[in-house]
Amino acid sequence: MLLQTSPTIPIDDIKINFDTNGLWILNIAIAVIMFGVSLGISINDFKRLFKKPKILFVGVLSQFILLPAATFLAILLIEPHPSFALGMLMNAACPGGNVSNFFSK
Incomplete structure (x- = not known):
């Protein structure tokens, strides 16, 4: 995950670039969190x-x-x-x- 920003760039011009590995990690983390929440039901x-x-x-x-x-x-x-x-x-x-x-x- 790479955050491209500098102090002079307006907020709307900031871009977050996810690579394939970053998306896999994010998806796995969300799945673990959802599973953890479901354990309380x-x-x-x-x-x-x-x-x-x-x-x-x-x-x-x-x-x-x-x-x-x-x-x-x-x-x-x-x-x-x-x-x-x-x-x-x-x-x-x-x-x-x-x-x-x-x-x-």
């Missing part, structure tokens, strides 16, 4: 979702509606560089589950 978690589907609804609503809306409002308030604003929205809309789990408990 049990059958009882699924049973609880079937008994109380409100938990799932609140989590999905939080992740895909509330968090992106709150991020959009924050972008309007702080007016970051457009590239940062796009990154903020993408992070808010990605189903990471960290915030939705917090709201649904």
